[in-house]
Amino acid sequence: MVSDNFLGNYASVVAARSTDKSILKGAQDGGIVTQLFAYALEEGIIDGAIVAGPGDEPWKPVPVVATTVEELLAARGTKYNISPNMQLIKEATRSYGLDKVGIVGTPCQIQALRKGQLYPVGLRDVPDKIALAVGIFCMENFPYQSIVQLVEDHANTKLENVTKMDIGKGKFWVYTGRGASVQLPLKITHKYEQAGCHVCLDYVSNLADVSTGSVGTPDGWSTVFVRTKNGGDIWAKAIAAGCFETKPMDSVKPGLDLVTKLATEKITKNQKTLAERATFGVGKGLRNPYI
Amino acid sequence: MSKVVEISPTTRHEGHSKLVLKVDDAGIIERGDWLSITPVRGVEKLAIGKTMDQVPKIASRVCGICPVAHTIAATEAMEASIGCIIPDDAYLLRVIMQCANRAHSIALHNILSLPDMYLPGTDTKINPFSPEEPVRSVAKRIQRIREISQTIGEIAGGEAVHPSNTRVGGMFVNVSPRAKAKMYDLAKEGLALARDQMEFMIAIFRNYQKRDWAEVGGMKVDIPETLGYHNQGYMATDPIYGSSSLDENPTWDISRFNEVRPWDWYMGEMEVTDDYPDYPVGGTTAKGTKTWPQMEANTGVPLYDGQPVEVGPRARMVTFKNFDEKGTIGQQVARQMEYTDSFYKLIECLDALNTNGKVFVDELPTGDGSLGWAANEAPRGSDVHLARVNNGKVEFFSMLVPTTWNFPTCSRALTGAPWQLAEVIMRGYDPCVSCATHMIVVDEDQRIVAQKLIQ
Numbered sequence: 071m072v073s074d075n076f077l078g079n080y081a082s083v084v085a086a087r088s089t090d091k092s093i094l095k096g097a098q099d100g101g102i103v104t105q106l107f108a109y110a111l112e113e114g115i116i117d118g119a120i121v122a123g124p125g126d127e128p129w130k131p132v133p134v135v136a137t138t139v140e141e142l143l144a145a146r147g148t149k150y151n152i153s154p155n156m157q158l159i160k161e162a163t164r165s166y167g168l169d170k171v172g173i174v175g176t177p178c179q180i181q182a183l184r185k186g187q188l189y190p191v192g193l194r195d196v197p198d199k200i201a202l203a204v205g206i207f208c209m210e211n212f213p214y215q216s217i218v219q220l221v222e223d224h225a226n227t228k229l230e231n232v233t234k235m236d237i238g239k240g241k242f243w244v245y246t247g248r249g250a251s252v253q254l255p256l257k258i259t260h261k262y263e264q265a266g267c268h269v270c271l272d273y274v275s276n277l278a279d280v281s282t283g284s285v286g287t288p289d290g291w292s293t294v295f296v297r298t299k300n301g302g303d304i305w306a307k308a309i310a311a312g313c314f315e316t317k318p319m320d321s322v323k324p325g326l327d328l329v330t331k332l333a334t335e336k337i338t339k340n341q342k343t344l345a346e347r348a349t350f351g352v353g354k355g356l357r358n359p360y361i
Numbered sequence: 362m363s364k365v366v367e368i369s370p371t372t373r374h375e376g377h378s379k380l381v382l383k384v385d386d387a388g389i390i391e392r393g394d395w396l397s398i399t400p401v402r403g404v405e406k407l408a409i410g411k412t413m414d415q416v417p418k419i420a421s422r423v424c425g426i427c428p429v430a431h432t433i434a435a436t437e438a439m440e441a442s443i444g445c446i447i448p449d450d451a452y453l454l455r456v457i458m459q460c461a462n463r464a465h466s467i468a469l470h471n472i473l474s475l476p477d478m479y480l481p482g483t484d485t486k487i488n489p490f491s492p493e494e495p496v497r498s499v500a501k502r503i504q505r506i507r508e509i510s511q512t513i514g515e516i517a518g519g520e521a522v523h524p525s526n527t528r529v530g531g532m533f534v535n536v537s538p539r540a541k542a543k544m545y546d547l548a549k550e551g552l553a554l555a556r557d558q559m560e561f562m563i564a565i566f567r568n569y570q571k572r573d574w575a576e577v578g579g580m581k582v583d584i585p586e587t588l589g590y591h592n593q594g595y596m597a598t599d600p601i602y603g604s605s606s607l608d609e610n611p612t613w614d615i616s617r618f619n620e621v622r623p624w625d626w627y628m629g630e631m632e633v634t635d636d637y638p639d640y641p642v643g644g645t646t647a648k649g650t651k652t653w654p655q656m657e658a659n660t661g662v663p664l665y666d667g668q669p670v671e672v673g674p675r676a677r678m679v680t681f682k683n684f685d686e687k688g689t690i691g692q693q694v695a696r697q698m699e700y701t702d703s704f705y706k707l708i709e710c711l712d713a714l715n716t717n718g719k720v721f722v723d724e725l726p727t728g729d730g731s732l733g734w735a736a737n738e739a740p741r742g743s744d745v746h747l748a749r750v751n752n753g754k755v756e757f758f759s760m761l762v763p764t765t766w767n768f769p770t771c772s773r774a775l776t777g778a779p780w781q782l783a784e785v786i787m788r789g790y791d792p793c794v795s796c797a798t799h800m801i802v803v804d805e806d807q808r809i810v811a812q813k814l815i816q
């Protein structure tokens with residue numbers, strides 16, 4: 071078990087992608103999240119997963135409890151705005167009747183999940199029903215209005231024409247159905263970030279069973295950390311079942327160094343913001359949730 | 362010469378109450394008062410001015426054992442006031458919650474009653490926490506029945522304690538086919554366990570009925586054949602669910618109801634003249650203590666046809682199934698008989714439930730201040746809520762809960778029993794004193810307070 075200050079505890083890290091072409095087609099990166107849930111669903115490891123499904127407005131996610139592969143497929147791809155997936159954590163065990171719940175979330179959502187499992191305030195009968203928590207990497211998130219503004223005003227594209235958004239290589243990328251792509255420098259996006267993200271000290275979903283993101287591996291591939299015993303068991307079974315193609319992390323570019331670099335940047339920057347909150351006022355400060 | 366003995370607090374029931382007993386030289390109760398000394402929370406007063414949606418959620422918090430009853434009765438009182446008929450599948454989900462909660466509540470009460478009872482053929486009282494057989498298996502069965510019931514309640518109602526799914530106008534969500542299948546499997550398992558548990562409990566109570574004596578705190582007391590008999594009437598609105606003023610033929614009659622103050626019903630100021638330090642656990646109230654039931658009782662006294670009545674499982678069995686056994690054991694037996702009925706009804710509702718059916722009305726009226734009422738047959742009996750809703754806000758709210766009905770009735774049923782068995786009689790009612798004490802009737806001049814408000 072590796073214990074890293076910036077990347078958390080993990081048993082192994084690999085470059086991977088789904089072997090299922092139909093999953094890869096609409097996936098953000100290597101289709102890890104969708105493939106892992108699809109496998110777990112078919113094997114009865116989970117009986118449903120909370121994912122960010124499509125909503126009424128373009129690119130505005132709505133949390134759904136997916137109990138079929140079709141519903142999982144419909145939720146592929148990153149939506150760069152808030153999807154309150156934890157909202158359904160209790161309901162999944164109620165009117166949906168699930169016993170083994172899967173959930174995907176950003177690092178903060180996985181933190182909420184773990185906190186709920188250890189300190190279940192108002193979460194009766196939830197803690198023991200969490201069967202698989204997949205975390206995604208996250209540098210920051212945006213309110214929906216920010217995305218509207220970034221896409222429609224800065225990138226000059228109608229949101230409904232957008233087929234994919236991506237943050238990578240120092241830019242915010244917007245791809246359209248007609249083949250165009252627009253790139254915005256990240257300095258434009260900064261003021262649109264969700265303010266609460268500036269005190270976040272987790273980049274690679276340290277508390278998930280398995281966490282995954284795009285950074286570190288080539289396009290179409292994902293970086294995957296296998297963290298818990300539960301995550302390890304499911305990952306090993308999925309590999310044995312031929313769900314994933316993998317490569318050692320040190321055989322791919324840019325590799326783990328870049329993940330570490332970005333994680334370090336996020337955490338040190340946000341630690342500074344946190345420290346500043348202590349002396350925000352004159353003779354008084356703002357709350358620090360970590361103490 | 363009469364003596365006065367007081368048991369305070371009483372135990373193995375919900376809430377806080379006491380027994381003030383006038384007994385003869387042989388220790389036989391001549392007149393007993395069983396009264397709530399639970400602090401009044403005044404839900405009915407604080408409901409005024411709040412929205413029709415929040416009041417049932419507050420009313421639920423009156424009691425965590427039967428929150429389903431208060432949630433449903435309060436919600437349906439609002440619906441009765443605004444004239445709102447909910448969709449069929451919402452109704453079915455409510456009945457499912459109702460049945461699940463009843464089964465859990467009976468099972469919980471088994472745990473509270475068993476320590477008064479004997480292992481058949483022995484002089485050993487039952488300790489439900491004993492690791493020894495046969496008690497261990499029974500305790501496990503009880504826990505499994507409760508787990509099953511609470512899980513079903515949680516699926517249909519959103520939450521087992523304080524259901525979140527109900528709303529004025531129906532339910533927030535229907536359940537998934539998987540959830541329905543899960544409830545069905547659980548109900549099937551529950552039915553088998555409930556049948557075994559019912560038979561076991563009835564055998565235990567019948568055994569007690571055959572006994573001549575019971576031991577209480579080292580005292581050997583005779584068990585009278587008429588333990589817990591009374592001559593009050595019964596009141597019940599339905600074998601399982603309830604009734605409301607929206608029904609074509611409502612089964613509760615508001616014109617037969619009135620309510621008086623404890624002052625009119627309970628005994629006056631007295632002094633405790635006898636004490637028993639060995640009464641388990643911690644002895645009875647010390648000699649010389651002043652006691653004043655009229656002043657101390659924290660409930661109103663609801664009357665039906667001018668008399669206190671008994672509500673609960675036996676009242677339902679008497680009203681709907683020609684059950685005729687009186688007394689404490691009859692009451693306990695009737696309660697056990699509701700075990701399997703709960704699961705049968707639950708399964709029937711699951712069969713009828715369409716998981717694609719709508720569970721909320723298309724249009725929700727907001728009310729014009731008309732009076733509506735709804736009775737829910739809570740585990741402990743008829744729980745009648747009355748409301749006036751005007752423009753979405755509650756103008757008047759009143760809760761006539763089962764244990765409030767039973768307080769004066771049970772007090773009468775104490776007469777003729779050795780004082781040491783007063784708690785056994787009381788437990789036959791499965792008292793829920795928090796339920797009973799959600800309010801107080803305070804009106805110095807008007808005796809019939811609630812009715813005055815209703816006119």
Ligand SMILES: Cc1cc2nc3c(=O)[nH]c(=O)nc-3n(C[C@H](O)[C@H](O)[C@H](O)COP(=O)(O)OP(=O)(O)OC[C@H]3O[C@@H](n4cnc5c(N)ncnc54)[C@H](O)[C@@H]3O)c2cc1C
Nearest residue numbers: 097098099100101102103104122147149208209283284285
């Ligand atoms: C706000 C945000 C910021 C991110 N920042 C980074 C980053 O800095 N570096 C990096 O390497 N990776 C980042 N990612 C992760 C990356 O974009 C991919 O989500 C991840 O690699 C999974 O890809 P996949 O092909 O395995 O998943 P897919 O198979 O495409 O599935 C993605 C899953 O994520 C869920 N999802 C989509 N949007 C959200 C959301 N807003 N909230 C919660 N769940 C959602 C979907 O429902 C789906 O189940 C970020 C993701 C988000 C949502």
Ligand code: SF4
Nearest residue numbers: 178208210211267270
């Ligand atoms: S940056 Fe942190 S707080 Fe913001 S969405 Fe990502 S994980 Fe959550």
